[in-house]
Amino acid sequence: MLVNRHQNVYLSFISTDLPIWHVVETTAALYHQDGDCFRLLLDRQNLPYSTFANAHTKEKVNGNRPKGIFWLEISPYRVILTMQGDRCTSYRHFWEKGIYGVSRYCLNAKPPEASSSMKLRNYTRKLILKADPYPTSLQIEYELWSATVNLGSYILYIDID
Secondary structure, three states: OEEEEEEEEEEEEEEOOOOOEEEEEEEEEEEEEEOOEEEEEEOHHHOOOOHHHHHOOOHHHHOOOOOOEEEEEEOOOEEEEEEEOOOOEEEEEEEEOOOEEEEEEEEOOOOOOOOEEEEEEEEEEEEEEEEOOOEEEEEEEEEEEEOOEEEEEEEEEEEEO
16 A cells, blocks of 8 residues: 655664764655555665676766666664666665664676675664654664674664655
8 A cells, every 4th residue: 555655764784983974865656565664765876786786787978877766665673775777786684673684785796707695694683663653764773794894883764745
């Protein structure tokens, strides 16, 4: 069921250890899956993308941005963020409070080269979803890990108008 086709979304990504702070404003479609589960499909027009991906495609010549889908599956208990369809990269993050989730990055290569992927773990310290009855904000605080090495602490905050 479609809730509201064109909502403004503000996505903030902040590192508490490193000088990383990025805020993006875009539009999104919010779909009600069932019960308290939602899917938020973001418009990639204003989202950052890999400049490496554009350097090796015809899209740079045409001036178009890479095609792909960027969405979040949201519930009060877990969040899955997925980006797929970009010619060079795709990724999926899984967050659940108090759980070591998986962050997987896939680097797609042109045949005959083999594609490769990188899997990191994330420990979710806080997951707060505000919804009345539809989501209005989401905050995820997590640590990113590669084996036994801590790669920093991060906050992902999404505000849905």
